[in-house]
Amino acid sequence: MTAPSADLAALAQSYGVATEFWDWQGVHTIVSAETIQRVLTALGVTVETDADVLQARDEVWLRTWRRTLPPTVVMRAGWTPWIPVHVPHGSSVRVEIALEDGGIIPVRQVDNWVAPRSVDGVETGEATFELPGDLPLGWHILHAFVEGRDEPACATVIVTPHRLELPAGLSHRRMVGLMTQVYQLRSANSYGVGDLADLADLATWGAADLGCDWVLVNPLHAAQVQAPMEASPYLPTTRRFVNPLYIRVEDIPEVGYLPSATRAAIAELSRSGQALNTGATIDRDASWTVKRAALQLVFDAGLSDRRRRAFDGFCEREGQGLVDFATWCALSDVHGDAWNEWPETLRSPGTAEVAAFREENAPAINFFRWLQWVLEDQLAATQRLAKEAGMALGVVHDLAVGVHPSGADAWGLGDALARGIDVGAPPDQFNQVGQNWSQPPWRPDRLAELGYAPYRDMLRTVLRDSGGIRVDHIIGLFRLWWIPQGLTPSEGTYVAYDHEALIGILCLEAHRAGAVVVGEDLGVVQPFAREFMKERGILGTSILWFEWKDGKPLPPEGYRELCLASVTTHDLPPTAGYLELAHVALRKELGLLTRPLEVEEAEERAAIEKVAAALAEQDLPHDPANVEEFVAALHTYLSRSPAKLLGVSVPDLVGDRRAVNQPGTDTEYPNWRVPLTGPDGELVTLEDLTALHLPARLTRSLI
Structure with a gap:
């Protein structure tokens, strides 16, 4: 690949496309001409010839x-x-x-x-x-x-607002919370996947028994309606609507009025769903098959006049966006979930053929709208129960970086998303070949032309009935790593976004919702970005294993006040597994290391020893071989920081060892399909979790 010409570089810079950058090892890198040309093409700029480049450069002001x-x-x-x-x-x-x-x-x-x-x-x-x-x-x-x-x-x-003020209470005290993957919270009444009732049980237990003020969950965004359902909550079909897999069927009010024969049919489906709770991996497809059949029975029974009016009001408020999403779902039932493989006349929501489909399939489309109404009701109930139990914030939702390339948003949002481009991350210490997340990015120019309405509508859904929002890879609101399809992650480049607009709108919508905003600002970060977040009142993210200064673990007093601090994150193994170097062994097995295994292991052991020494300096237990004491000491270490939010991972509460996700992989590892297990690898149910002694010990070490 060749370096860009001076004219191409100047044109790229006028569109916010980086022509050079410094990688994680401090190496200065020039972006190739091919990458720049393909990124500009995705932004609607014609650059096929040198003459095109000159003309486009000269007409930027137009x-x-x-x-x-x-x-x-x-x-x-x-x-x-x-x-x-x-x-x-x-x-x-x-x-x-x-x-x-x-x-x-x-x-x-x-x-x-x-x-x-x-x-x-x-x-x-x-x-x-x-x-x-x-x-x-x-x-x-x-x-x-x-x-x-x-x-x-x-x-x-x-x-x-100039600044997003902290919610009531958080401004003068810290708050401790739980961090969980909802689908892992399998209880006796789950259909093989943890649901919103299970989340409510975790939240109320966390508040009443552990003194927690919030619970951070994985993104609950909707996935496909046909098998195979995408396992990653960070690769949804849409970020505006919610996955009906999380509905608790028996909590829908209409269930209580069903005829006995229908209730019996649902009970039978429920037993089939509960049988999935013992699976060694989470089987979303099997769970959704059973749950969808039960939901269809409830929907077919109809609504009372009172409930019908409420449903109609919901549909009116959500407008065309809900109609388009429900239409995509109904079309997926007929043609499969890859809209770019549908008949040409169905590949856009505005065609006459799609309008005819809506008219002919109104009941099916209404079913998918009804599912979102049920979800809104159950999410509101979950938040209400969490706060009534004593949580100050309640549920904190997670916003994924982007959406599936063949999903509902990619179909419904049109050219607001760039085509032929994937979002990802350049190589870094933990992903030395880089990452490709297979997601089309927002086009910054089209977002502005649309008045940022798609972004606003998405935020409002996630913020509704919540105490906060965690924005995954919030640095993507400043710049995103664009990878032209067919190239490797290391061959991408950064594209700048209007962070004043995107962060400002985020603050505005969070202000209206009374919510706190946490930005996941790990990895390669522009120096000014964290200062800008602090200025706007947005909390950052600090992971103990990543916080270093002068070759030593950052002392507790060195942590930021405006941050969510935790020992681990979902992209690392639980702490017990981390101490066993499970992350190094897994990356070696999957071919993700660029250095010899011995070098990686030695470096990680040295890091753990340095953390142990930092614990010793604080007069805390510091023997990594005594896992339970060491994990508790790590949390006590964080409790001595000024961080406003302190989080404990639910897998750490049960001594789990297995990572829920290995970044940079897809089917090579059962990402997002690993159930909750104990130190012995045995399944842990929600009922088991609430009966253990370790959760109270860990949370006491934080409070």
């Missing part, structure tokens, strides 16, 4: 001058940004803001001379207007009424 208004203006409360308004030279223009609450505010023009330009043969001038600094937080519309035009030009104006 992107703004061709528009009367910028597509979206994101500002902080109190700011008074100047807005360029492009009109035929000499034409008059009047600008006003339509507020979210229905009010109208005129916008003042300021004296700012800008020379006119010829734009596509039209002499075009630029007038400047200043937005008022007293605009309320929220989503507003800017209108520009140009002389001689019948309709005004429009732009979205989003006013965000």
Whole structure:
């Protein structure tokens, strides 16, 4: 691969595409011309020839001058940004803001001379207007009424808080919580997969018996409706809607009114589902087959007038996005879940053929809408029960980085997602060949043109009935690693995003929900990103094994206050397994090491010994061979930090050894399908968990 020409590099930089970077070992790397060309093509820029590159470079300025208004203006409360308004030279223009609450505010023009330009043969001038600094937080519309035009030009104006203040209570004390994979919480009543009732049981037990204030869960985003269901919660079909696999059938109100024969049929299905609880791995397909049959029976029984009105209100509020998602689900039942393999006329939600399908399959589409309504109801109940039991925050949800390339969002969001590109991560210490997450990224330009509505709608669903949100790979709101399909992860490059807009909108929606925001800021991070997060009131993430300074483990007093600190994370084995170097052995087995096994093992043992020495300096138990005491000491170590949130992993509560996920792999390891097990490898049910002594000991070491 060749280096880019100076013209190609200049064009790339104007679109926020990096042409160079420094890798995890500090090596300066030049991005290849092929990578840059393919990334620019995905952004809608023609760069097939040198002449194309020159023309595109010379016309970069036309992107703004061709528009009367910028597509979206994101500002902080109190700011008074100047807005360029492009009109035929000499034409008059009047600008006003339509507020979210229905009010109208005129916008003042300021004296700012800008020379006119010829734009596509039209002499075009630029007038400047200043937005008022007293605009309320929220989503507003800017209108520009140009002389001689019948309709005004429009732009979205989003006013965000300067800083997201911490929820009540967290500002003056720390809060301890549990971190869990919901599907692992299998109880006697589960259908082989932990569900929202199991989550409610964990949360209420955690509050009442352990003194926890929150429980962080894996992303609950929806997966496919046909087998095979994607196991990874971080590769969903959509991030806006929820996986109905997590429904507890028996908790749906309509179940109590079913005829005896229907209840008997559901009971039989329930027994089939419960038989899956003893499986050595999580079998989502088998679980969903049984649960979907039971849900269909409940749906077919219908709703009372009162419940029908509530369902209709939900559908109206969720609008076209819910219709499109439910349509994709119904189409998947007929044509399979890969929309890019469907008949050509069905590959976009706006075609006449899709409209005809909706009309012909209205009951099926209504079923999938009903599932989301049931989920909303059960999620609200889970949060209510958690808080009633004593949790200050309750459930903290997780937002995945992206979506499945052939899923509902990729079908429904159109060119808001870049085509021919996968999101991933460059090589780092723990993934030395890099990672490809097989997800199409947002196109930053299209997000702005859409007024960030898809991003907002997604956030609102995740934040609804929750005490917080963890944003996986929050650095992706600053820049993302784009990998042209067919190239390796190391051959990608960074693409910049408008972090002021994306972080600001996140703060706005979290403010409205009264939620805390935790950003997973591990890995290669731009130096200013963590400072920006701190400025906006967003907590970072600190994992004990990753926190080092001057070749030694970071002392407790060195941790950030605004962070969620924990010993481990779902991308590492539970702590007992980590001490046995299970992560090194697994990466060796899967061919993910770029250094000899002996080197990796020696380095990890040395790191564990240094952590043990740090524990000794704190007068804490420090013998890694005494696993239970050592794990408790690690948590006590974190308790001496100023971190606002302290988390303990549920697998650590039971002495589990196996990692739930090995980054950089797919089917090579049973990622996201590993059930909860104890030190002996035996299955641990939710009932077993709540009867153990170790959970109370570990959480006491944090409080």
